[in-house]
Amino acid sequence: MKIARSDKEDVVVLQVGGKLMGGTDADIFQENLRLILDEGRRKILVDLGDVSWVNSTGLGILIAAHAQVERAGGELKLCKVSRRVESILMVTRLNMIFESYADEAQALASF
Amino acid sequence: MSERSEGTIELVIPAKLEYLDLVDNVVEAVNELMHFDEDTKTAVSISVVEAGTNAIQHGCLKNGVQGVVKMAFEVAPDVLTVTILDPGAGFDPTKLPDPTSPENLLRERGRGIFIMRQMMDEVTFDFDRGCAVRLVKHRR
Numbered sequence: 001m002k003i004a005r006s007d008k009e010d011v012v013v014l015q016v017g018g019k020l021m022g023g024t025d026a027d028i029f030q031e032n033l034r035l036i037l038d039e040g041r042r043k044i045l046v047d048l049g050d051v052s053w054v055n056s057t058g059l060g061i062l063i064a065a066h067a068q069v070e071r072a073g074g075e076l077k078l079c080k081v082s083r084r085v086e087s088i089l090m091v092t093r094l095n096m097i098f099e100s101y102a103d104e105a106q107a108l109a110s111f
Numbered sequence: 112m113s114e115r116s117e118g119t120i121e122l123v124i125p126a127k128l129e130y131l132d133l134v135d136n137v138v139e140a141v142n143e144l145m146h147f148d149e150d151t152k153t154a155v156s157i158s159v160v161e162a163g164t165n166a167i168q169h170g171c172l173k174n175g176v177q178g179v180v181k182m183a184f185e186v187a188p189d190v191l192t193v194t195i196l197d198p199g200a201g202f203d204p205t206k207l208p209d210p211t212s213p214e215n216l217l218r219e220r221g222r223g224i225f226i227m228r229q230m231m232d233e234v235t236f237d238f239d240r241g242c243a244v245r246l247v248k249h250r251r
Contacts, residue, residue: 023128055164060219091229093211
């Protein structure tokens with residue numbers, strides 16, 4: 001998994017690439033979020049456009065991230081979710097937890 | 112390959128999560144052999160990766176076993192059977208909580224077998240010699 005950060009006004013966009021599958025991915029994701037939250041940023045958009053696949057352990061990373069941001073009083077949303085990732089979110093009903101947008105512009109406008 | 116294929120493809124991987132990408136590539140090739148539609152390809156790919164994840168994490172790493180995970184893809188004209196075998200002791204598949212119930216929805220773990228059951232036609236377990244998961248998908 002790779003993470004690239006860009007700031008779009010008051011929203012921090014985390015562009016995730018590769019496979020989201022647990023192991024060290026969880027620590028990397030959590031540390032990135034911790035640094036962002038420590039800066040006082042509370043609006044996080046996770047761009048999954050370059051994520052080729054996610055497994056249930058990877059879903060756990062997203063759930064933990066969602067909880068971490070919510071505990072800090074912020075919002076975490078998703079965009080550019082692939083068909084494969086969408087499918088796994090639907091089956092697990094996590095689509096009810098994650099606000100998800102087709103593209104970045106729509107997602108940014110939603111905050 | 113235009114003719115319908117038959118045969119068994121076997122794969123043995125070290126119990127390391129990074130090998131799941133290789134597994135996914137093999138599943139993609141098997142899906143092509145089966146001439147599955149796009150939804151079925153997605154279901155099979157997700158399910159085999161889930162089974163592989165469980166085999167590595169629960170069958171090997173959590174038990175401190177430096178083992179391997181064995182996979183067999185049995186290709187028949189209208190049905191694919193995938194068996195994933197790890198050296199773990201297994202578990203009771205009747206005692207898994209529903210990860211979609213409100214009290215479990217935000218749990219970080221415990222979705223793998225649920226996902227397989229939702230996406231495959233059959234999911235069965237055999238704990239005689241390690242932990243074997245058998246996934247079946249019919250061509251629609």
